[in-house]
Amino acid sequence: MTRIDMNSGGTAVSVRGLVKHYGETKALDGVDLDVREGTVMGVLGPNGAGKTTLVRILSTLLAPTSGEATVAGYDVLRQPRQLRRVIGLTGQYASVDEKLPGWENLYMIGRLLDLSRKDSRARADELLERFSLTDAAKRPASTYSGGMRRRLDLAASMIGHPQVLFLDEPTTGLDPRTRMEVWDEVKSMVGGGVTVLLTTQYMEEAEALASELTVVDHGKVVAGGAIDELKARVGGRALRIRPADPLQLRPLARALDDLGITGLATVTVDVESGTVLVPILSDEQLTAVVGAVSARGIVIASITTELPSLDEVFLSLTGHRAGAPQDSVPTHDREEVAV
Numbered sequence: 001m002t003r004i005d006m007n008s009g010g011t012a013v014s015v016r017g018l019v020k021h022y023g024e025t026k027a028l029d030g031v032d033l034d035v036r037e038g039t040v041m042g043v044l045g046p047n048g049a050g051k052t053t054l055v056r057i058l059s060t061l062l063a064p065t066s067g068e069a070t071v072a073g074y075d076v077l078r079q080p081r082q083l084r085r086v087i088g089l090t091g092q093y094a095s096v097d098e099k100l101p102g103w104e105n106l107y108m109i110g111r112l113l114d115l116s117r118k119d120s121r122a123r124a125d126e127l128l129e130r131f132s133l134t135d136a137a138k139r140p141a142s143t144y145s146g147g148m149r150r151r152l153d154l155a156a157s158m159i160g161h162p163q164v165l166f167l168d169e170p171t172t173g174l175d176p177r178t179r180m181e182v183w184d185e186v187k188s189m190v191g192g193g194v195t196v197l198l199t200t201q202y203m204e205e206a207e208a209l210a211s212e213l214t215v216v217d218h219g220k221v222v223a224g225g226a227i228d229e230l231k232a233r234v235g236g237r238a239l240r241i242r243p244a245d246p247l248q249l250r251p252l253a254r255a256l257d258d259l260g261i262t263g264l265a266t267v268t269v270d271v272e273s274g275t276v277l278v279p280i281l282s283d284e285q286l287t288a289v290v291g292a293v294s295a296r297g298i299v300i301a302s303i304t305t306e307l308p309s310l311d312e313v314f315l316s317l318t319g320h321r322a323g324a325p326q327d328s329v330p331t332h333d334r335e336e337v338a339v
């Protein structure tokens, strides 16, 4: 398989004015985005935002209504055959043949990609090993757990040594532990130099894997940039304070309100977790907060600093939460995946 030499820092994926209409539905409504070679771009958006439509167009499975897109320098409309040879795709839904053993699945894909029998065998062995599936190599994929199937999917997408990998919601529907296994695999693929465009509804996922982020909503890009920059736009740190006595929650919030130092946003009481969240802009403010709390005689059980989550970033950029209603998306509990 030939690899195209691109200058380091070159553009692996370029999208300009991409539009896709399904009748009245504007699945994509003028999307621009660039993914630099060797980086992970997270495309974050709620269900129905247009993520899968974007991935399908970029992998030549779907023609755009208008606009342009290139992957590894190949035009999605004019050079689909060359383009397909340099990409890998893991769809939102598992694409392996359930009846076939894991090894057979990978071997067959190798053959479909024009690898020799010998190379297909070697690649299947190598990838099963890498994705910790060697022990299950001979079992039908139908007997695999969700995480194993997803790993087999990832292995399948790597067979052709892709330069650019599209991962469409790779962990949707997985339990938190399996999700982290998949994250580890993705990180190791990125370590190998592949460029990744990853769609997700999970802030944690984008934070864990991507360096840049494009936030999409209703077919439009609503924000984009380095993840850290996007966070910085939304504000500084926040202190999460848990009083030893839950009854002190509201007095604590009042004490902090009275301080009047928060400027950017207000003090939030989270009754469920028994904590108060207060935004701060400096270490001096942190010290003032702690001083004020102890001056009121409120005993603190724990105090942690938090960066704004992408959930909060999304909320402040779009006016609603990502992953919100519409379809039956598995709702994601942030506490569940906390490490």
Ligand SMILES: Nc1ncnc2c1ncn2[C@@H]1O[C@H](COP(=O)(O)OP(=O)(O)O)[C@@H](O)[C@H]1O
Binding pocket: 022, 025, 026, 027, 045, 046, 047, 048, 049, 050, 051, 052, 053, 054
């Ligand atoms: N084949 C299709 N026919 C009609 N509408 C579609 C089709 N595929 C997607 N859509 C619509 O396009 C919008 C974007 O869908 P999609 O790209 O699947 O979003 P996401 O992957 O972000 O959930 C949604 O409103 C969806 O209902």
Ligand SMILES: [Mg+2]
Binding pocket: 051, 052, 053, 092, 168, 169
């Ligand atoms: Mg989708």
